[in-house]
Amino acid sequence: xxxxxxxxxxxxxxxxxxxxxxxxxxxxxxxxxxxxxxxxxxxxxxxxxxxxxxxxxxxxxxxxxxxxxxxxxxxxxxxxxxxxxxxxxxxxxxxxxxxxxxxxxxxxxxxxxxxxxxxxxxxxxxxxxxxxxxxxxxxxxxxxxxxxxxxxxxxxxxxxxxxxxxxxxxxxxxxxxxxxxxxxxxxxxxxxxxxxxxxxxxxxxxxxxxxxxxxxxxxxxxxxxxxxxxxxxxxxxxxxxxxxxxxxxxxxxxxxxxxxxxxxxxxxxxxxxxxxxxxxxxxxxxxxxxxxxxxxxxxxxxxxxxxxxxxxxxxxxxxxxxxxxxxxxxxxxxxxxxxxxxxxxxxxxxxxxxxxxxxxxxxxxxxxxxx
Numbered sequence: 001x002x003x004x005x006x007x008x009x010x011x012x013x014x015x016x017x018x019x020x021x022x023x024x025x026x027x028x029x030x031x032x033x034x035x036x037x038x039x040x041x042x043x044x045x046x047x048x049x050x051x052x053x054x055x056x057x058x059x060x061x062x063x064x065x066x067x068x069x070x071x072x073x074x075x076x077x078x079x080x081x082x083x084x085x086x087x088x089x090x091x092x093x094x095x096x097x098x099x100x101x102x103x104x105x106x107x108x109x110x111x112x113x114x115x116x117x118x119x120x121x122x123x124x125x126x127x128x129x130x131x132x133x134x135x136x137x138x139x140x141x142x143x144x145x146x147x148x149x150x151x152x153x154x155x156x157x158x159x160x161x162x163x164x165x166x167x168x169x170x171x172x173x174x175x176x177x178x179x180x181x182x183x184x185x186x187x188x189x190x191x192x193x194x195x196x197x198x199x200x201x202x203x204x205x206x207x208x209x210x211x212x213x214x215x216x217x218x219x220x221x222x223x224x225x226x227x228x229x230x231x232x233x234x235x236x237x238x239x240x241x242x243x244x245x246x247x248x249x250x251x252x253x254x255x256x257x258x259x260x261x262x263x264x265x266x267x268x269x270x271x272x273x274x275x276x277x278x279x280x281x282x283x284x285x286x287x288x289x290x291x292x293x294x295x296x297x298x299x300x301x302x303x304x305x306x307x308x309x310x311x312x313x314x315x316x317x318x319x320x321x322x323x324x325x326x327x328x329x330x331x332x333x334x335x336x337x338x339x340x341x342x343x344x345x346x347x348x349x350x351x352x353x354x355x356x357x358x359x360x361x362x363x364x365x366x367x368x369x370x371x
Contacts, residue, residue, distance in 0.1 A: 026361055027058060033358045038063035043349045044236045044243050047075035047264035050362055051272050051339040058362060059265070065233040065345065067243060073345075075264045079209060079232045080343035081251070083258045083321025085267060085328040089201060089210070090178055090256035091129065091304025092270075093193075094185060095280045095288055096200040102188040105129070105287075105303070112184035117159050123167040125184060128177040129303035130292040134163030137174035144324050146248050151183050151193060154253035171292075171299045175257030178304070182256035194255060205273050210262040213252050232261075233345040235325020246325035246347060258323050264341040271318065271332045271339035289317050312360065322348045329355050336363050 037043045045063035049056070061073030097103040103112065105126040110116065112125075119134075127133035136158060145157075158176050165172070182193040189196050194212040202210050235246040251259035273279055280288075291298045291307040300308040307317045314333060318340075321328035327349055329342040340359055344351070 030058060030358045030361045031060065033354055033361070034060070034062050037349075037351055037354060041242065042238075042351050042354075043344050043346055045073040045078075045233060045345045047073050047078055047080065047341075047343045048358075049075050049264040049268035049339075049341045051268050053337045054272055054276065057338075065231055067234070067236070071231060073233070074231065077209070077231050078263060078343075079261050080263070080328070080345055081235060081323055081326030082260050082262050082267065082328045082330075082343060083323035083326050084175065085262075085319045085321040085330040086256060086258050086260040087175075087178055087304045088319050088330065089197065089260060089270065090182060091288055092201050092279055093197040094125075094129065094181060094304065095284055096196075097185055097188060099280065099284060103184065109133075109180060109184060112187045113180070116155065116180070119163050121163060121166050123163070125181060126303065127167045128181050130171075130299065130301055131173045131177055132169075132171055132292060132294065132299070133167045133177060134165045134170070134172065135174055135176050135180065136161055136164055137172065137176065144247055144249050145253075146250050148250055149253035151179060151186065151253050151255070154179055155183065169294070171294055171301070173301070175254050178257030179254055201270075201279065204279065205269055207262070207266045207269060210260060210266045210270075212255050213250065213259060213261060236346045237325070238346055238349055243346065249324045251323070258321060262343075264343045267328075267330050267341040267343070268339050271330060271341065274317075274332055275334065275337060275339070310356070310360070312364070314363065320352070327351075329359075331359065333363060338363055 034046060034048060037046060043063060044067055045061070045065055047061045048058065050058040059075050061075045061078065063073055065071045065073050065078045094103065098105060103125055106124050108122050109125060109128060110118070110122065121134070123133040128135070142157060164170070185196060186193045201207070236243040237246045277285070288303040289305055289307055290302050291300050292302065293299070300306065302317070305317045306319050309315045315335060316331045316333045318331040324347055325345060327344040327346060329340060331340045342355055
């Protein structure tokens with residue numbers, strides 16, 4: 001395990017001025033790895049957008065957005081479920097509430113949502129954001145609910161359950177933490193969560209293809225009636241017989257933790273905004289992108305952001321997402337000044353090893369590994 005102080009120094013230290021030492025062979029190898037995922041029927045479709053020093057390095061669609069209609073993937077237009085890659089978007093909006101004095105990260109959650117049932121221990125917004133509050137995760141088929149819950153209504157799913165541990169003493173990753181944060185943000189701002197995110201994050205960055213599913217439509221909740229959205233991907237599961245349509249779900253209530261819809265291009269644009277310090281920066285950015293400690297050990301998770309390093313020791317922040325009909329990789333490599341956005345229209349296709357190899361190919365030769 002790397003010392004956390006060294007980790008922070010490397011993330012927030014001086015940016016390196018590095019050239020783009022890529023070759024066409026590197027790009028061809030990455031292209032082959034991703035194309036093989038479709039040819040070997042490991043994924044129905046995939047979109048990738050890679051930025052280097054703020055410029056597009058590699059962007060392509062593979063396979064189909066709709067297998068039945070043979071509609072191909074377009075990384076600029078095809079809409080995917082991004083699952084837990086939603087959390088960094090929500091976390092950025094949370095940073096705005098902190099900056100505006102609407103929310104204190106270390107205040108009790110009950111300050112903002114006093115009607116939530118009291119537990120044995122109090123817990124804070126910060127503890128929710130870094131998954132140390134003790135809120136439980138999904139049980140049974142809760143990950144695939146198809147009910148038109150509002151955010152406030154959805155807390156009935158888990159509000160009666162006791163905390164799993166005393167807050168601050170352990171780590172339990174889950175999306176219900178972010179349901180509660182989004183509720184607190186609504187109460188503190190007086191604005192619906194999705195509208196606040198749109199105003200503070202999506203609109204300023206021009207993320208016009210990133211939005212919430214429609215809470216009022218259960219069976220087809222993701223097919224929002226918006227003319228500017230050209231193509232929605234269909235969503236699939238994989239079994240021994242191949243791909244089949246995923247069951248209908250309504251992810252509106254868990255928008256902050258895993259409900260957003262987006263394109264690979266929009267997510268890459270969001271990642272670049274972090275490198276460019278467009279939305280928040282300085283001490284506040286450092287606070288959100290600092291891995292939390294439990295009993296002297298790093299959780300490798302900040303406030304809504306995975307903060308870690310890959311097998312080659314390269315630092316990154318971002319998020320992996322997995323949900324019904326969607327799988328995502330969103331990584332920002334600050335030292336290499338690179339952003340990776342990879343979206344797949346299938347519930348966990350078990351291709352993370354191949355995605356890691358693709359990422360490694362695209363960055364390995366751009367900069368020498370830091371010992």
